[in-house]
Amino acid sequence: MEDSDLGDFLYNTGSETGQPPEGPKSNRFFSLYDTITELCKEKKMCLFKPTAGLEYIPAKLSQGIEWYVYFYVTDPVSGTLRRIRMKINRIKNKRERLRVARQMINALNERLALGWNPLVEKVAPKADTDIFDAFESFLAAKKKTAESNSYRCYVSFIGTMKKWMASRSSCKGRFPVMSFTHQLAVELMRDVDANDKISAQTYNNYLRFFVMLFNWMKEKGYIPENPFEGIKRKSKRLIKKKRRMMTDAEMARLTGFLKENNPNYLALCLMCYCCFMRPKEIALLKCEDIDLKKQTVHIRAEIAKNDNDSYRTIPDDMMPYIKALDLSDPKAYVFSDSPDFTFRSGRKKVLTQYIARYWSDVIRPACNFPMELQFYSLKDTGITNMLGSGIPVSFVKQQADHHSLAMTSMYLGQVREANDALKQSHIIK
Numbered sequence: 001m002e003d004s005d006l007g008d009f010l011y012n013t014g015s016e017t018g019q020p021p022e023g024p025k026s027n028r029f030f031s032l033y034d035t036i037t038e039l040c041k042e043k044k045m046c047l048f049k050p051t052a053g054l055e056y057i058p059a060k061l062s063q064g065i066e067w068y069v070y071f072y073v074t075d076p077v078s079g080t081l082r083r084i085r086m087k088i089n090r091i092k093n094k095r096e097r098l099r100v101a102r103q104m105i106n107a108l109n110e111r112l113a114l115g116w117n118p119l120v121e122k123v124a125p126k127a128d129t130d131i132f133d134a135f136e137s138f139l140a141a142k143k144k145t146a147e148s149n150s151y152r153c154y155v156s157f158i159g160t161m162k163k164w165m166a167s168r169s170s171c172k173g174r175f176p177v178m179s180f181t182h183q184l185a186v187e188l189m190r191d192v193d194a195n196d197k198i199s200a201q202t203y204n205n206y207l208r209f210f211v212m213l214f215n216w217m218k219e220k221g222y223i224p225e226n227p228f229e230g231i232k233r234k235s236k237r238l239i240k241k242k243r244r245m246m247t248d249a250e251m252a253r254l255t256g257f258l259k260e261n262n263p264n265y266l267a268l269c270l271m272c273y274c275c276f277m278r279p280k281e282i283a284l285l286k287c288e289d290i291d292l293k294k295q296t297v298h299i300r301a302e303i304a305k306n307d308n309d310s311y312r313t314i315p316d317d318m319m320p321y322i323k324a325l326d327l328s329d330p331k332a333y334v335f336s337d338s339p340d341f342t343f344r345s346g347r348k349k350v351l352t353q354y355i356a357r358y359w360s361d362v363i364r365p366a367c368n369f370p371m372e373l374q375f376y377s378l379k380d381t382g383i384t385n386m387l388g389s390g391i392p393v394s395f396v397k398q399q400a401d402h403h404s405l406a407m408t409s410m411y412l413g414q415v416r417e418a419n420d421a422l423k424q425s426h427i428i429k
Helices: 032-042 094-113 118-123 131-143 148-166 182-194 200-219 248-261 263-273 279-283 316-323 352-367 377-388 393-400 405-409
Strands: 056-062 068-074 081-087 296-299 310-313
Touching: 056 094, 068 094, 068 118, 081 118, 131 148, 131 200, 148 182, 148 200, 182 200, 248 263, 248 352, 263 279, 263 316, 263 377, 279 352, 377 393, 393 405
Parallel strands: none
Antiparallel strands: 056 068, 068 081, 296 310
């Protein structure tokens, strides 16, 4: 900002609230009441009173060849104090110039004491927006572009933040976005971490979301800097997967139970176990995506995690379960949202939460599965068993739609039986 940018700041109209009236009694200074009234109208107030000498230096008059009023405010980008000059040389009469300078100094100092910072307004013009209004703007923007599951997570994360702020007296009432400091961000994440029900992975999910949320606010002009920058995520060593692969006996229990009680859900499980499909891809799979003659499942780009089309091979052993499904309506979802949890085909897609809920509420108690056995254990087990059966790793990579052989090869070390070829290797000379 140039020194002269604020040259017309206070005396461009003379008729606005907070400015002295014209006429013989125009030597009256601004009152605090007028200033507060104007600030409330302009919505440029800071919630916390800044400290003079630390966050700003009050306005003063410099008299010389060039007369100007100057003051210092905190630069929101660098964090250092920066001087702002307001030239008043254009007023030729020195006595009148001094009178105007005093008025300016009084008005400026009252504003500065209330937290006004012209640099913040320039870098982040929406900095005084109530943070809860900013939350709603974010959700409205993301509702148009985010997936339904992602949007639900956004609402949940913001709900947690609102609840946390409501529990703190300093955050109650109208709360400008610029008042959410790095210290508050640190305290919020500290309280998230203190919750025994929050795992290291969930902690990182919270942090990742808050960084994304405030980056959006920064982009839209609500804040000059992201208060969550510099807060570290939990170490990957603390985020070890809490699921394991299924044994042959556990897999047999699962198929035996579902053959008798829910064959459609068995076919759904085999989509994950044999075709390595993700829950979302299964939920959005349509009857027209299955080709019984070619024994393939088409994963459309719009439902794939990597946004690419792919085809999965249906193994011969899996075909009887797929042929038993009702695929007569090409536009129907293979597994629909049926209230009786039969997962039959229909025009209403099933939610991934229902797939997980059936596993936890029905499968786990019926098959006596521990918590470590989750729905996604089917994919881990399927990839590992397929590699263990001798299928080339490149074929398994294609079936799993992995981006590299290295990712698929990670499962090779999980095969529990010794490799016969390795047993017969002769490398000791």
